[in-house]
């Protein structure tokens with residue numbers, strides 16, 4: 001690593017995590033680079049896998065979306081140029097001098113690094129919880145928007161009702177995500193009741209959460225062993241996923257989740273509002289983003305009158321019964337970066353400057369040497385009564401392969 005690269009990285013790190021700069025050995029304090037157990041052999045992968053080639057949109061909707069049941073979608077990236085183009089090497093050539101967001105400073109401003117510097121850092125760092133690219137601006141940037149051509153929104157998620165709120169106005173909804181081992185996303189619920197898909201193109205992940213810092217790696221170190229211990233009530237056992245390259249995780253709204261990368265990973269994730277989660281998302285948007293909701297409603301009325309009718313029927317005085325508070329942001333391993341994950345508080349500023357909050361929840365993901373990622377999801381009981389609460393369904397084209405489950 002040359003002098004300039006080191007300097008740029010040092011600057012980015014001190015902006016993104018100033019609190020670590022004042023600690024002795026702040027970035028290496030826990031020596032996770034040598035001690036972090038990625039848990040490959042203890043992961044209990046207990047989430048359904050479906051094959052995108054055989055499961056229809058209708059079947060997916062009935063089985064997973066409507067029941068708010070997480071699942072892993074396989075074989076959906078077969079045609080994606082990203083599978084070839086998204087290697088650290090190729091990206092660092094193609095986007096060499098493009099700056100990607102890898103954190104946020106204390107005033108909420110993006111901390112960015114040129115791809116060429118970040119790629120070097122990926123391969124050569126021993127930080128406990130390294131910087132993580134979590135960039136939502138690429139779609140509007142003249143050069144970075146070339147990434148859009150490398151992947152396709154999965155067929156199950158094409159009808160995103162937030163598109164009717166206006167591309168420039170809608171809350172951030174898509175993120176290019178790239179980071180080394182031990183980076184990840186602290187425990188959180190995604191914002192505004194939205195659901196998400198997260199497509200891992202390269203690498204392996206795993207997660208943990210905790211109150212040390214709201215970092216995934218700490219969660220996995222301190223909290224995960226507790227929830228896996230025999231004394232932990234079975235009814236609160238988490239869902240866990242080892243997500244590999246080529247796999248796309250469906251995270252229904254309201255689920256706590258925490259994700260950790262087990263090695264270098266490259267992924268894309270989008271949050272969406274569909275006809276299924278619309279009543280909840282509408283409720284939260286009216287309360288959290290009132291101005292936006294008014295403009296959104298106008299367009300819906302014109303373009304999707306049947307959805308506007310649903311909006312008319314939502315009782316805004318009743319609580320949604322859906323998780324909406326005390327979630328964390330921490331979509332990067334640094335506790336301060338932007339995320340698709342921050343739950344909305346009821347104010348209009350939320351989507352612009354993502355607030356950091358300490359978390360109480362999480363999802364995690366990890367990867368194995370043979371290309372699997374591990375994801376751990378847990379739903380709060382208060383979530384919603386019509387949900388299956390993580391129960392599994394199996395059937396044609398759907399397999400569930402519990403491993404190491406107690």
Ligand SMILES: O=C(O)CCC(=O)C(=O)O
Pocket residue numbers: 175177184185190196198257259267269331339340341363
């Ligand atoms: O891949 C990750 O780090 C998880 C991302 C996530 O959960 C989110 O963006 O909400």
Ligand SMILES: [Fe+2]
Pocket residue numbers: 188189190196251257340341
């Ligand atoms: Fe999330």
